[in-house]
Amino acid sequence: MKSLYLRTGAVALACALGLAGCGGSSGQLLLGGTVVGVTKDTLVLQNNGAHDMSITASGTFYFNDLIGIDEQYNVTVKSVPSNVDHCDVANPSGRSAFNVTNVIVSCVLKTHDVNATVSGLAGATGLVLVNGTTQVPVTADTASGALLKLGSVGEDQPYGYAVLTQPAGRICSIANGSGTMGSANISNVAITCVSTAN
Structure with a gap:
């Protein structure tokens, strides 16, 4: 958990210094989780219909844009790799109180x-x-x-x-x-x- 908070601070600092593509985010909290079933480029996720996040392999992911405290989030799938039939999102939405790390995106291959x-x-x-x-x-x-x-x-x-x-x-x-x-x-x-x- 300590590394998670360190990452939050690092990302927030990078955003403040203009060193990361943060889309003008002024939030303090991470939004992400785990992706399974991705074997090739590229899965694209969105939060609230914007803030695209491109994912090239299974594993842990976090949106570049931080979210604010008590902010509504809604993670959806914008597009899937060519070998994927569909992806399901578990725990996709809510209001943030802490770092959100429990979004699970499960992709099923053709x-x-x-x-x-x-x-x-x-x-x-x-x-x-x-x-x-x-x-x-x-x-x-x-x-x-x-x-x-x-x-x-x-x-x-x-x-x-x-x-x-x-x-x-x-x-x-x-x-x-x-x-x-x-x-x-x-x-x-x-x-x-x-x-x-x-």
Whole structure:
């Protein structure tokens, strides 16, 4: 808490000396909190429909403009990064009595599907894939031209599917099973199984 008060004083001094973009603020209190789910430029927040704050990564944030004691504040989302579906704001508004540090902005990434073709399983059971901690059972070959949805991945996030458990009497391998999710579904993953019988 001591560092928070020191920061308040430092920001206020910088504003007074014209060393920071404080928008003419004459307040004494910080307004901010935490942002989660931001992985790329740029999330833009506003207080009371003005005083833009640009955020490029998850973490702690504070508006450049200080707010006054007993001042109404209302934090909203002006714009989101291209890979974000939406952002929700918890504790967005109120009247200040102390530094406001409990605003929480939670952003949800756009997601896209990872799809695969499956061949050679021939009714064998027990094939289980894994992506991180998520397990994906695979129970049958896909019909000609059909795709099996393995899961959904956030845009710009990595994925990597591997065989966790081989099916009885088969050895299965995966082609194109890892990468970074772009702005569209992935449909080139191929799961190929062969018999272990001589």
